[in-house]
Amino acid sequence: MFIDIKHEQICFFKAWEQFIATGELNPGTIRTEIADSWQRCYTAQVDPWADICHDILNTQQLKDLRSQNHELIDIAHPFMVRLYKFVAGSQFIVILADNRGFIMDLLGDDETLFNAAQLNLVAGSNWMEEKVGTNGVGTSLKLKKPVQISGSEHYCRYAHRWTCSAAPIFNDDGQIIAVLQLSGPMQSAHLHTLGMVVAASEAISDQIRVKRQNEELRLLNSRLIDIFQTVSDGAIIIDNRAIITESNPTAQQILGRQLVGCNINDVFEPSRQFDELLWASRAFADLELQAYGSRGALYCLVSGKPITYSDGKSNGAVIFFNPIHKVRSLANRFSGAEATFHFNDIIGQSEGIRAAIQVAVKAAANTSNVLISGESGTGKEIFAQSIHNASPRREGPFIAINCAASPRELIASELFGYVEGAFTGARRGGRPGKFEMASGGTLFLDEIGDMPLDQQATLLRVLQEKKVTRIGGDKVIPVDVRIICATNKNLLEEIEKHNFRQDLFYRLNVILVSIPPLRERPEDIDLLFNYLLQKISKRLNTPVVYVEPGIKEYLQKYNWPGNVRELENVIEKMVILNNNQTLSLKSLPSGIAALGSASTANTVYTNNLSNNTNSRAEGMSALLAERQTIIDLLKSHNGNISKVAREMGLSRNTVYRKMAFYDISRTQSFD
Ligand SMILES: Nc1ncnc2c1ncn2[C@@H]1O[C@H](COP(=O)(O)OP(=O)(O)OP(=O)(O)O)[C@@H](O)[C@H]1O
Numbered sequence: 311m312f313i314d315i316k317h318e319q320i321c322f323f324k325a326w327e328q329f330i331a332t333g334e335l336n337p338g339t340i341r342t343e344i345a346d347s348w349q350r351c352y353t354a355q356v357d358p359w360a361d362i363c364h365d366i367l368n369t370q371q372l373k374d375l376r377s378q379n380h381e382l383i384d385i386a387h388p389f390m391v392r393l394y395k396f397v398a399g400s401q402f403i404v405i406l407a408d409n410r411g412f413i414m415d416l417l418g419d420d421e422t423l424f425n426a427a428q429l430n431l432v433a434g435s436n437w438m439e440e441k442v443g444t445n446g447v448g449t450s451l452k453l454k455k456p457v458q459i460s461g462s463e464h465y466c467r468y469a470h471r472w473t474c475s476a477a478p479i480f481n482d483d484g485q486i487i488a489v490l491q492l493s494g495p496m497q498s499a500h501l502h503t504l505g506m507v508v509a510a511s512e513a514i515s516d517q518i519r520v521k522r523q524n525e526e527l528r529l530l531n532s533r534l535i536d537i538f539q540t541v542s543d544g545a546i547i548i549d550n551r552a553i554i555t556e557s558n559p560t561a562q563q564i565l566g567r568q569l570v571g572c573n574i575n576d577v578f579e580p581s582r583q584f585d586e587l588l589w590a591s592r593a594f595a596d597l598e599l600q601a602y603g604s605r606g607a608l609y610c611l612v613s614g615k616p617i618t619y620s621d622g623k624s625n626g627a628v629i630f631f632n633p634i635h636k637v638r639s640l641a642n643r644f645s646g647a648e649a650t651f652h653f654n655d656i657i658g659q660s661e662g663i664r665a666a667i668q669v670a671v672k673a674a675a676n677t678s679n680v681l682i683s684g685e686s687g688t689g690k691e692i693f694a695q696s697i698h699n700a701s702p703r704r705e706g707p708f709i710a711i712n713c714a715a716s717p718r719e720l721i722a723s724e725l726f727g728y729v730e731g732a733f734t735g736a737r738r739g740g741r742p743g744k745f746e747m748a749s750g751g752t753l754f755l756d757e758i759g760d761m762p763l764d765q766q767a768t769l770l771r772v773l774q775e776k777k778v779t780r781i782g783g784d785k786v787i788p789v790d791v792r793i794i795c796a797t798n799k800n801l802l803e804e805i806e807k808h809n810f811r812q813d814l815f816y817r818l819n820v821i822l823v824s825i826p827p828l829r830e831r832p833e834d835i836d837l838l839f840n841y842l843l844q845k846i847s848k849r850l851n852t853p854v855v856y857v858e859p860g861i862k863e864y865l866q867k868y869n870w871p872g873n874v875r876e877l878e879n880v881i882e883k884m885v886i887l888n889n890n891q892t893l894s895l896k897s898l899p900s901g902i903a904a905l906g907s908a909s910t911a912n913t914v915y916t917n918n919l920s921n922n923t924n925s926r927a928e929g930m931s932a933l934l935a936e937r938q939t940i941i942d943l944l945k946s947h948n949g950n951i952s953k954v955a956r957e958m959g960l961s962r963n964t965v966y967r968k969m970a971f972y973d974i975s976r977t978q979s980f981d
Contacts, residue, residue, distance in 0.1 A: 319496070322462035323470070330358050343453060344463045347444040350452070351465040354440040361468050365441045367412060367434035375434070376414055382488055383415050385517050386479070389510045390417050393492065396506065402494035405431075407447045409486045411438035422494075429468055431493070442466060446474025446491045454478060454486060456508045460499040473499035477511035482519055490514065541630075544610075547617075548574050549626040552588060564633055566604035574629065577601060578612060587627045591616035598634065598742065600787075607788060609634040609746065634742070634749065649695035649708035649752070656692055657841045660831035666693070666823050673821040674700035679773070681758075681818050682796040684825030686961040687875030690796035691756065693823055698752040703792055706751025709744045714760035714963060721765050723781055726772070732782025745778045748791045757963070758818065759799035759810060770814045793818065798963070828870040828877065835866055838874060842881045843893075852885050856892040864895070868902050872960040879959025899959070901936075937972040940965070944974070 325339040329348055340348075351358075367375060376383060383406065390404045394417045397404075403418030403426055413433050418426070426432065439448035443465025450457045456477035462470050476491035490511040492503055538545055544561035546554050546569060554577070557569040569577060574584055579600040586592040595613040612631040619625055656667060673680045674697045682690045691710070698708045716724050723732075727743030744753055755761070761769065772778050773793065777786045795818045804810035828835065839862060847854045861884075870876055880899055887897040895903065940954065947953040955965045969975070 319461045326462045340463070343449070343457070344444060344459070347439060347449050347452070348465055350439060351443040356440060356443045356465060358443065358466055360442075360466055362428070363430040363435045363437065363442045365436035366430060366432070367436075372434040375408065375412055379408060379414055379488070381521075382479075382518070385521060386488070386490065386514045387415065389514050389517075390415065390490070393490075393506060393510050394418065397492065397494065397503075400494060400498060401425075402492055402498070402503075403431075405447065405489075405491040405493060407437060407451075407489045407491065409451065409488060411436045411441070411447055411451060411489075413437065413447075414488070426493070439465075442469070445469060446476030446493065447489045450476035450478055450489050450491075451486065456504055456511070458499070458501065458504040461496040471496050473503070475504040475507045477504070477508045479511045479518075480515050482522060487518075488514075543630040543632050546574070546577075546629045546631075547626060548588075548629065550588060550624055552584060555626070561631070564603065564608075564610070564631070565601060578610070578631075583614065587614045587616055588624055591618050591622065591624050599631075601631065601633075609749065609787065634746065649698045649704075651692045651695040652699050653696045656689060656696060657838050658831065658834040659837060660826070660834045662826035662831050663834060666825050669821065670697050670823045671700065673697055673823065677701075677703075677792050678820040679793045679818050680795070680821045680823060681801075682794065682823045682825065683801075684796075684798065685827045685871075685873055686798050686964050687873035688825040688827060689874055690798075690825060691754070693825065694752075694754045694756075694794045694796060697794060697823075698754075698792075701752070701792070703751050707748050708752050708754065709748040710754040710756060711744050712756040714757035718762050721762065722768065725765070726768065726778050726781060728781040729783035729785075732780070740780060740783070743778060743780065745772060745789045745791055746787060749789045750791075752792045752794055755793065755795045757797065758795040759797040759801055759804050763809070763811065766811045766814050770811065770817060773814075773817050828873045832866050835870075835877070836862060838877055839865060839881065842874075842878050843885070846878070846882050847885050850882070850885055852888060853891055854885060854888055854893055858892065858894045860895055861893060861898065864898055864902055872958075872964055875961055876959045879956070883959070936968070937974065940968060940972065940974055 321339060325335060326348075329335050329352075333352060335345055335348075386406050390406060394402075394404045399419065401419060401422045403416055403422050405413055406415040407413045413431070413435050416423070416426075416431075416433060431437075436442075437445055437447040439445070439452055442448065444459055445464055445466075446457060446459050449459060456475070458473070458475045460473040464470055464472065464474075472493050473496050474491055474493045476489050478486040479488040479490060481487045490507055492507050494503075538556070538558050541558065542560060544564045545558040546561050547556040549555050552574045554569045554572050554574060561569060565577065575581075578584075579602075581597065581599055583592075583594040583597055587594065593613075593615045597612045597614075599610055599612045600607050601610045601612075610631040610633050612629060614627050614629045616627045617625045653667060653671060656663070658664070658667075670680075670682075670693050680694075680697060682693050684690050694710070695708060698704060711721075711724055713721060723741070723743065725743050725745055727741050727746055729740040732740065755769075772789070776790065777788050779786055801810050801815050801819075805812050805815055828838075843854060843857070865877070865880075872879070880902065883899060884893050884897040888894075889897075939958070943954040943957055944951075947957075951962050951965055955962045958965065960968075
């Protein structure tokens with residue numbers, strides 16, 4: 311559209327003259343936004359005849375202004391240069407002002423800058439409306455939008471020679487942070503100039519946003535790098551070709567070798583999960599894979615997560631892993647299956663117990679297999695845990711399995727694990743056996759004398775080869791396990807009876823720790839009584855301040871077939887039955903109180919009846935009484951052996967033995 315600028319300017323000038331002289335305007339002679347601006351300037355008493363801008367910052371103030379806005383100036387400057395290139399030689403100048411109207415930066419031909427300086431259009435001058443009347447910077451800031459002010463539209467006469475196109479620069483929150491302006495001679499006024507300024511101010515706003523986002527990304531990235539570097543899992547990043555591009559210190563530590571640049575399939579055994587991770591962006595978790603470290607192969611629990619672009623295309627993946635023994639020991643810690651006892655938890659001053667501890671301490675220092683023998687309840691498991699905790703493997707897992715408690719058919723799968731589909735009911739994905747779980751640590755095989763013969767052969771092979779093969783599988787898995795066995799049977803007798811393999815016995819019995827029964831070390835009863843009383847009353851939150859005289863004598867005379875476990879149970883019952891924080895003789899279990907003397911106590915539990923008719927009669931009635939007690943307890947606990955054992959203060963195995971001795975079957979007890 312062609313605009314007759316000269317004619318238009320004559321009309322504007324007349325309107326301006328009228329307004330300045332009378333304060334009135336003929337409707338339609340001037341744009342509303344200019345008329346409103348003139349009105350604001352009039353109200354603010356801006357002098358239309360002023361010759362220059364009077365509000366200018368001193369040198370220090372200008373320095374402060376520029377340093378406070380240096381990021382903005384740095385971003386805007388290249389755009390100002392580009393803008394200036396378009397108008398160079400045409401007497402235009404490019405101006406950047408802050409949101410209070412102070413000019414921070416300006417670019418132009420020397421001559422134009424000189425002319426501008428005559429009006430104090432210089433860095434540090436303030437171009438708000440209320441200072442210098444209607445103008446590009448001030449009116450754009452007031453209206454919060456781009457404006458073009460030409461010739462007589464300016465409120466002050468001295469600016470009528472200029473045309474100004476100004477556009478605000480917004481931050482992310484929609485607030486004005488600056489104004490960009492292009493000023494030149496009035497006769498060169500053109501609407502396109504405003505378009506150029508608007509485009510440049512928008513580009514600056516975009517650049518500020520990009521810079522802020524980059525800064526946020528940089529922060530996020532540095533936080534992620536910190537996490538990546540410090541997580542306790544091994545972490546690896548692979549690219550689309552499965553090549554490792556990054557690895558964290560834990561990964562290096564676990565595998566002990568250089569990883570960056572290697573193919574993931576050369577670090578872990580090849581698995582279709584890695585392919586699917588990259589080609590189908592399919593994550594996986596807790597996959598058991600063999601890893602090839604500098605110290606040989608080790609089993610790891612591996613999880614993978616794809617890294618994708620926003621369109622879903624793969625950009626590699628991140629892989630987390632941990633050696634299985636570490637995972638297991640963590641799991642043990644949480645499930646309470648870890649070894650908690652140490653040698654100083656073993657109470658006793660008798661020669662027998664001190665000798666046993668001495669051998670066990672020596673055993674802890676090396677890696678040979680250990681056989682612990684002792685009656686039920688003598689503390690075989692405490693010894694096993696203490697050996698583990700004093701050994702160099704203390705950081706590794708301590709895994710226990712009771713060979714008598716597991717059903718015959720399950721022992722093999724418990725010990726060696728199985729693969730998926732190995733048998734009906736086998737878990738998906740298979741299951742590692744205790745040998746694998748204990749790798750790097752200690753495997754405690756309790757009641758080894760009860761292990762079925764066929765499993766003894768497999769166990770022997772594993773001990774010789776230090777490798778297991780899961781049931782139904784063919785993969786050979788290296789295991790690094792220290793074996794501690796315990797038995798309450800005389801294994802030499804079991805060998806004679808062909809119940810136990812001689813070759814296995816010699817492999818297990820490298821170091822023998824023999825724990826004497828409690829009846830052979832009555833001097834320990836006092837110590838154990840004090841220790842257990844304190845422990846139990848604390849656990850039950852039942853303080854005991856007085857123990858009736860005589861109790862300890864009774865305990866000393868008793869035969870303790872259930873050893874320390876039985877003593878523990880007796881004390882627990884007495885603490886529960888205490889009267890006014892006193893343990894009274896009355897609270898002694900009838901078995902101990904009634905038998906009173908050592909000889910009768912022995913008859914009951916050793917089944918070694920004396921020749922004396924009276925004591926034999928007493929013994930018989932005690933035996934019958936005990937038989938009846940077991941039957942009654944089985945009935946009241948629906949055949950639950952553990953509950954019966956707990957109530958009688960005996961181990962489950964002792965109860966089983968007594969049931970066999972008294973010829974009681976579980977079902978019979980319900981008759
Ligand atoms: N010397 C001891 N000092 C302190 N507590 C002991 C001692 N000996 C055994 N105990 C305690 O007696 C209980 C039985 O011990 P443990 O289970 O180690 O016996 P065990 O010989 O392994 O029994 P079983 O053969 O029936 O499995 C545990 O509660 C243990 O804390």
